[in-house]
Amino acid sequence: MKLAVVCANGKAGTRIVEEAVNRGLDVTAVVRGENRTAAAKTLNKDLFQLTAADLAGFDVVIDAFGAWTEDTLPQHSTSLKHLCDILSGTTTRLLVVGGAGSLYVNPEHTACVADGPDFPDGFKPLAAAMAKALGELRQRDDVLWTYLSPAGDFWADGPRTGRYRLGGEELVLNDKGESVISYADYAIAMVDEAQQGRFIRQRFSVVGE
Numbered sequence: 778m779k780l781a782v783v784c785a786n787g788k789a790g791t792r793i794v795e796e797a798v799n800r801g802l803d804v805t806a807v808v809r810g811e812n813r814t815a816a817a818k819t820l821n822k823d824l825f826q827l828t829a830a831d832l833a834g835f836d837v838v839i840d841a842f843g844a845w846t847e848d849t850l851p852q853h854s855t856s857l858k859h860l861c862d863i864l865s866g867t868t869t870r871l872l873v874v875g876g877a878g879s880l881y882v883n884p885e886h887t888a889c890v891a892d893g894p895d896f897p898d899g900f901k902p903l904a905a906a907m908a909k910a911l912g913e914l915r916q917r918d919d920v921l922w923t924y925l926s927p928a929g930d931f932w933a934d935g936p937r938t939g940r941y942r943l944g945g946e947e948l949v950l951n952d953k954g955e956s957v958i959s960y961a962d963y964a965i966a967m968v969d970e971a972q973q974g975r976f977i978r979q980r981f982s983v984v985g986e
Contacts, residue, residue, distance in 0.1 A: 778802050778803065778836045778837065778971070778972065779802075779803045779805075779834060779835045779836050779837075780797050780802050780803065780804050780805070780835065780836065780837050780838075780839065780971060781804075781805045781807055781820070781832060781835045781837070781838045781839070782794050782797070782804065782805070782806055782807060782814075782816070782838075782839045782841055783807040783824055783827070783838060783839065783840050783841060783842060783860070784807070784808070784824060784840070784841045784842045784843065785806035785807055785808050785812070785814045785816065785841060786806070786808045786809075786810070786812070786813045786814060787841050787842075787843055788933050788960055789841045789843070789874045789960055789963070789964070790806075790814065790839075790841035790874075791813065791814050791815075792960045792961050792963070792964040793839055793841060793874075793964045793967050793968065794806055794814040794815050794816045795814070795815045795964070796961075796964040796965055796967070796968045797968050797971070798815040798816060798817075799815075800968060800972075802968075802971075802972075803818075804816045804817075804818065805818040805819065805820055805835070806818065806819050806820070807819075807820045807822060807824070807827070808820075808821060809821065809822070809823050824842060824856050824859065824860070825855075825856065825859055827859070827860070827863060828863060829863040829864070829867075831863075832863060832864060832869060833867075833869075835869050836869065836870065836971075837869065837870045837871075837872060837971045838860065838864065838869055838870070838871050838872070839872045839873075839874070839967065839971065840856070840857065840860055840871060840872065840873045840874060841874045842856045842857075842874070843874075844856075844906075845903065847902065850902055850903060850906040851906065853906045853907050853909070853910040854906070854909055854910045854913055857873065857910045857913065857914055858913065861914070861917050861919075861920045861922070864920050864921075865917075865919045865920055866919055867921075868921065869921070870921040870922070870923065870971070870974060870977070871920055871921065871922045871923070872922075872923045872925065872967060872970060872971055873914065873922065873923065873924045873925065874925065874967070875907065875911060875924045875925055875926045875927070875980065876903070876904060876907035876908070876911075876926060876927075877890055877926050877927050877928060877929045877931065877948070877956075877982070878890050878891035878896070878900065878901075878903070878904025878905075878907060878908060879891065879904065879907060879908035879911055879926070880926050880929075880944075880946065880947060880948040880982055881946050881947045881948070882947065882948050883947075884947070886946065886947075889904075889908070890904075890929060890948055891904035891905070891908070911924055911980065915980075918978070921977055921978065922977075922978055923970055923974075923976045923977060923978070923979060923980075923981070924979075924980040924981075925963075925966065925967055925970065925976075925980075925981060925982070925983065926980060926981070926982040926983075927958050927963050927982070927983065928948075928949075928955075928956040928957050928958040928982070928983065928984040928985060929948060929956035929957070930955070930956060930957035930958075931957075931958065931960065931963070932957055932958065932959045932960065932985075933959075933960050934959075934960075935957075935958070935959025935960065935961065935962070935985070936959055936961065937959065937961035937962060937965070938959070938961075938962055938985065938986065939962070939965065940962065940985070940986040941958060941962045941963075941965060941966050941983045941984065941985055941986065942983065942984050942985075942986055943966075943981060943982075943983060944981065944982035944983065944984060945980075945981055945982065946980060946981075946982075947982075948982070949982060949984045950984065951984050951985060951986050952986070955984075955985075956984055957984065957985055958983055958984055958985035959985060962983070962985050963983060966983040
């Protein structure tokens with residue numbers, strides 16, 4: 778399997794690359810500067826400059842893009858649109874590192890995590906931007922996309938336990954009543970999906986056990 782990880786130098790991207798390399802996959806890190814990942818192959822290019830030719834031949838492209846400041850939040854939508862446009866009509870699958878704020882908290886799917894009274898105000902603009910990008914992604918029937926939302930507490934330095942529990946569109950808790958997963962265990966779920974392709978044109982979620 779040939780796998781490209783876009784924005785591979787980020788916290789999620791580096792762990793996804795490491796997990797894929799450890800499984801013996803053919804991994805290319807797509808980065809703007811020096812490759813700081815475990816990947817032996819590098820494509821030095823900005824996401825917005827990528828072309829269809831750059832991504833031709835990959836079985837899976839994983840989008841690990843992140844933006845956090847007010848002026849860059851709209852890039853969650855524009856970056857995803859760009860990747861979709863250049864992968865349109867191909868058999869290359871696009872897997873997206875998503876957010877948890879848009880996960881539903883009721884069976885009617887009328888309320889999201891970000892709507893809750895305990896959701897930090899400082900994260901609401903980010904959650905809104907990522908939810909907008911997901912909504913736009915759902916309209917793409919020309920791309921083999923998958924969107925993976927982490928648990929509510931996405932633990933950057935958490936341990937790799939090798940275990941996780943699958944969820945769907947709703948926030949899932951573990952047996953301790955927690956919604957938490959480490960980046961390392963999230964990477965396992967992402968690479969599992971890259972290899973298995975169980976959630977084509979769907980959003981799913983994961984929580985650590």
